[in-house]
Amino acid sequence: MSRTWAEFLGDISTETDEPERTGVFARVRESLAKSRRALADQLAAAAFDPGDDEAWERLEEALIRSDVGVPATAELVRRLEARSDVVRLEDALVEEVGAIFGGPPTLDLSGAPSVVLVVGVNGTGKTTTIGKLAQKLREHGRSVLVGAADTFRAAAEEQLEIWARRAGADFVGSPRGADPAAVAFDAVEAARARGHDVVVVDTAGRLHTQTNLMAELEKVRRVIEGRIERAPHETLLVIDATTGQNGLQQARLFGDAVGVTGVALTKLDGSARGGVAIAIAVELGLPVKLVGVGEGLDDLQPFDAHDYALALVSG
Numbered sequence: 001m002s003r004t005w006a007e008f009l010g011d012i013s014t015e016t017d018e019p020e021r022t023g024v025f026a027r028v029r030e031s032l033a034k035s036r037r038a039l040a041d042q043l044a045a046a047a048f049d050p051g052d053d054e055a056w057e058r059l060e061e062a063l064i065r066s067d068v069g070v071p072a073t074a075e076l077v078r079r080l081e082a083r084s085d086v087v088r089l090e091d092a093l094v095e096e097v098g099a100i101f102g103g104p105p106t107l108d109l110s111g112a113p114s115v116v117l118v119v120g121v122n123g124t125g126k127t128t129t130i131g132k133l134a135q136k137l138r139e140h141g142r143s144v145l146v147g148a149a150d151t152f153r154a155a156a157e158e159q160l161e162i163w164a165r166r167a168g169a170d171f172v173g174s175p176r177g178a179d180p181a182a183v184a185f186d187a188v189e190a191a192r193a194r195g196h197d198v199v200v201v202d203t204a205g206r207l208h209t210q211t212n213l214m215a216e217l218e219k220v221r222r223v224i225e226g227r228i229e230r231a232p233h234e235t236l237l238v239i240d241a242t243t244g245q246n247g248l249q250q251a252r253l254f255g256d257a258v259g260v261t262g263v264a265l266t267k268l269d270g271s272a273r274g275g276v277a278i279a280i281a282v283e284l285g286l287p288v289k290l291v292g293v294g295e296g297l298d299d300l301q302p303f304d305a306h307d308y309a310l311a312l313v314s315g
């Protein structure tokens with residue numbers, strides 16, 4: 001059973017069913033085909049013999065090739081070795097991957113308004129993810145305002161406004177080159193004045209130097225913290241799954257600077273070796289909350305560990 005938006009967003013009424021879910025899951029499966037092939041070949045090659053050192057080595061190699069990374073691979077192998085009940089390696093892997101992710105993620109929408117700050121490197125999919133998330137929030141009864149605090153990139157504001165309009169969300173823009181913290185301030189104030197439930201703040205992903213970018217994001221965060229209690233309620237880091245282990249480095253950097261609460265892993269529909277989600281969970285202890293599976297308005301899903309693990313390891 002996949003995780004529904006109603007559960008993810010904490011809807012009181014969970015009557016809404018989402019029939020398109022199966023289709024989206026199929027796409028995740030398809031997209032993880034590369035990882036899956038490497039792993040599935042290994043898993044299906046022969047009955048896994050826990051007494052065979054080479055079988056363990058092949059499994060480790062397949063996991064590392066799927067971008068799971070060395071520490072997370074070691075963790076998975078340690079967990080598998082500790083089990084005496086492994087009949088099918090594939091099933092055990094799905095269970096252990098699920099256990100690594102822990103309980104299902106939710107989005108903290110307890111504020112009035114709730115503030116969701118979205119950060120990440122340029123081109124990872126921040127603006128697109130915000131558009132899709134705004135759409136889902138609207139579908140589930142929340143009024144939404146999006147704020148364009150990426151004042152660095154040309155056309156960033158326009159792109160966000162188009163997404164906002166499509167989703168039926170309110171919008172606070174900015175002149176190019178404006179102070180992003182001032183835009184964040186205006187967005188939060190407008191959301192409060194207009195009685196919106198959620199304000200989602202877009203940010204820049206590239207400046208002249210990394211130090212500048214981190215300083216700017218820290219300032220945006222401070223301004224938000226000062227306006228609403230416990231805000232930002234979520235700070236989502238958007239990571240492009242196709243960049244593999246690079247994503248891990250980005251998570252460290254942004255995590256140190258702005259205190260990330262969760263990851264949105266995008267472009268899983270591409271040639272992604274989506275194992276990086278496991279690396280992020282093991283090495284940084286960060287939950288993956290959302291996955292992007294395409295460029296369309298409906299191509300965003302709450303992360304479901306079991307579905308993900310199945311898609312990753314099963315042929």
Ligand SMILES: Nc1nc2c(ncn2[C@@H]2O[C@H](COP(=O)(O)OP(=O)(O)O)[C@@H](O)[C@H]2O)c(=O)[nH]1
Nearest residue numbers: 122123124125126127128266267292293294295
């Ligand atoms: N295939 C695919 N493309 C995506 C996804 N998310 C974003 N993109 C594309 O990635 C590109 C950069 O996205 P954008 O939102 O502008 O990134 P930003 O610079 O982080 O704001 C755009 O062409 C998007 O359509 C996804 O989940 N799948």
Ligand SMILES: [Mg+2]
Nearest residue numbers: 126127150156
């Ligand atoms: Mg953008």
